[in-house]
Amino acid sequence: MAMGKRNAEPCCPPADQAADLRPIEGGAADEELAALAKALGHPARVQILRILVRTSTCVCGDIVDELPLAQSTVSQHLKVLKEVGLIRGEVDGPRVCYCIEPRALRRLKALVGGL
């Protein structure tokens, strides 16, 4: 099992289209938007997010090469994005594949759009 398969979608979510029912304003929404915005509040993380959105598939070990930062620093930025739920990381054999979490991205757009 688990031969060298590393093509398109070993981890990307299956395009769920369920609408988000949480409110778009109020105290809880304020804190949620603030948390998401804080995660975006760094150029490197914006860049990482863009890379993941652009490829529209999971990216494994190539993210470090795209940024002028040390490997540990990139790992921490990935951790921040993962903690707010904007990205997902799954182990695919020897490497870890990161992909975007479309629901969280839609949620962010909804919260910002609701301003």
Place this chain on the structure above:
Amino acid sequence: MAMGKRNAEPCCPPADQAADLRPIEGGAADEELAALAKALGHPARVQILRILVRTSTCVCGDIVDELPLAQSTVSQHLKVLKEVGLIRGEVDGPRVCYCIEPRALRRLKALVGGL
């Protein structure tokens, strides 16, 4: 002069509808989005922004009363929002009126929507 006048628009921008021509992606856009997002990355600032958007007119001295923070702290949050251009503050006699900057808000929505 200047009796209790504090109604609609002593400072609010005249609803300019000029489209923003700056690019929505690339290195400069990344830093711009990161700066805007960092300014939003605090619940108090999200709340302030919502207050200004809700009233859709300038708010003078009532912002401090809406938040559970000291006056100096609120002033600093206002300064952060002003430095990224999301809000505008103009002196109106004895008090200072804050209002939202629709262009910056539209720019933020465009940048987030462009993800």
Place this chain on the structure above:
DNA sequence: GGCGCCTATCGTCGGTCTACGATGGCAATG
């Protein structure tokens, strides 16, 4: 089994943020 690659985590240092009280400036009021 041992080696090498890739990633996460730890520890640390310097810088920034957040919160507050205290202080100072400015305009209107008395």
Place this chain on the structure above:
DNA sequence: CATTGCCATCGTAGACCGACGATAGGCGCC
């Protein structure tokens, strides 16, 4: 002219963030 109200700024203390090197762990390969 003195006072009052409103806001900005300063100074400070504690918490957090961003960056890095060093270290540890998991997996494939020889």
